[in-house]
Amino acid sequence: MSTNSRLRSFGSREAGPGRPVYITGEIGINHNGELENAFKLIDAAAEAGCDAVKFQKRTPEICTPRDQWDIERDTPWGRMTYIDYRHRVEFGEDEYREIDAYCKEKGIDWFASPWDTEAVAFLEKFDVPAHKVASASLTDDELLRALRATGRTVILSTGMSTPKQIRHAVEVLGSENILLCHATSTYPAKAEELNLRVINTLEKEFPNVPIGYSGHETGLQTTLAAVALGAVFVERHITLDRAMWGSDQAASVEPQGLIRLVRDIRAIEASLGDGVKKVYNSELGPMKKLRRVSGVVAEAEIAAAAGEPVTV
Ligand SMILES: C=C(OP(=O)(O)O)C(=O)O
Numbered sequence: 001m002s003t004n005s006r007l008r009s010f011g012s013r014e015a016g017p018g019r020p021v022y023i024t025g026e027i028g029i030n031h032n033g034e035l036e037n038a039f040k041l042i043d044a045a046a047e048a049g050c051d052a053v054k055f056q057k058r059t060p061e062i063c064t065p066r067d068q069w070d071i072e073r074d075t076p077w078g079r080m081t082y083i084d085y086r087h088r089v090e091f092g093e094d095e096y097r098e099i100d101a102y103c104k105e106k107g108i109d110w111f112a113s114p115w116d117t118e119a120v121a122f123l124e125k126f127d128v129p130a131h132k133v134a135s136a137s138l139t140d141d142e143l144l145r146a147l148r149a150t151g152r153t154v155i156l157s158t159g160m161s162t163p164k165q166i167r168h169a170v171e172v173l174g175s176e177n178i179l180l181c182h183a184t185s186t187y188p189a190k191a192e193e194l195n196l197r198v199i200n201t202l203e204k205e206f207p208n209v210p211i212g213y214s215g216h217e218t219g220l221q222t223t224l225a226a227v228a229l230g231a232v233f234v235e236r237h238i239t240l241d242r243a244m245w246g247s248d249q250a251a252s253v254e255p256q257g258l259i260r261l262v263r264d265i266r267a268i269e270a271s272l273g274d275g276v277k278k279v280y281n282s283e284l285g286p287m288k289k290l291r292r293v294s295g296v297v298a299e300a301e302i303a304a305a306a307g308e309p310v311t312v
Helices: 035-048 082-088 093-106 117-123 141-150 163-173 198-205 221-228 255-272 281-290 299-304
Strands: 008-010 013-015 022-028 052-057 072-075 078-081 109-114 130-133 153-157 178-183 211-215 233-237
Touching (some): 022 255, 035 052, 035 093, 072 082, 141 153, 178 233
Parallel strands (some): 022 052, 022 233, 052 109, 211 233
16 A cells, blocks of 8 residues: 555556546446447547546346336337346456456546456456455445455545444445445436535545546536545546436446546646645746735845745
């Protein structure tokens, strides 16, 4: 583990305070079971400059309540039972091998949220940089224990959860390898219910844990605000087209939006700085021209210390 207790390993790089925001394009099941769609979404995320794409991995027989299996529904592939549909949108090992190879080729990480312990074992066949706990799984102690045992970084999403439930999940997972994500689990989430200041509440409550943001809102501004408030990890659902079939598509970001999102996150993190007041070299010219009264510190002293913390 790193000597800085709020840095977490993500394979080839660390995420946490002082590091570039780790940006994840959540493909989830927006591929609709088509590998071609997954590849196009990986292309879009890599082109935008995301650090990772993410999937959701379920064992349908475990994750689907038995009384739902035989309920029929209309899908783009015709009328089928719910359990058949769950299989239709699930990738198996061959597909994930292809995804793994494709992501390596594109130089982008991938990982997933396992929704059951078999899915944890499945994902452990790959050298993923992290695992994610979906907000819906925060109370699943068995899953959390299985994830802790992997020794990997675990991103814990906290939508639809109380402070007590979050504290319990952190206890089960241990705080050494986790990253907490603020989230509101509504699709799409309303601005008034994003409560982004919870990012700072979590920072205070868990001083040794890096804090990120998993957004389900439409638009990009509020995700950028999360970064300005200190989120060190960002995840947004991504889609090829918001009009595509599927429950998560409408609250997802399309490729052009993703380019803007990554660009603006990078601009914001560059502008946040370290919080230490300095007079920059670039300010000396304007200072000479614009300041009429030098004040208590001679301009020569300021010039000598330009770019350094203000100690003169
Ligand atoms: C649903 C998920 O996460 P979140 O709760 O952050 O949306 C997920 O990662 O599968």
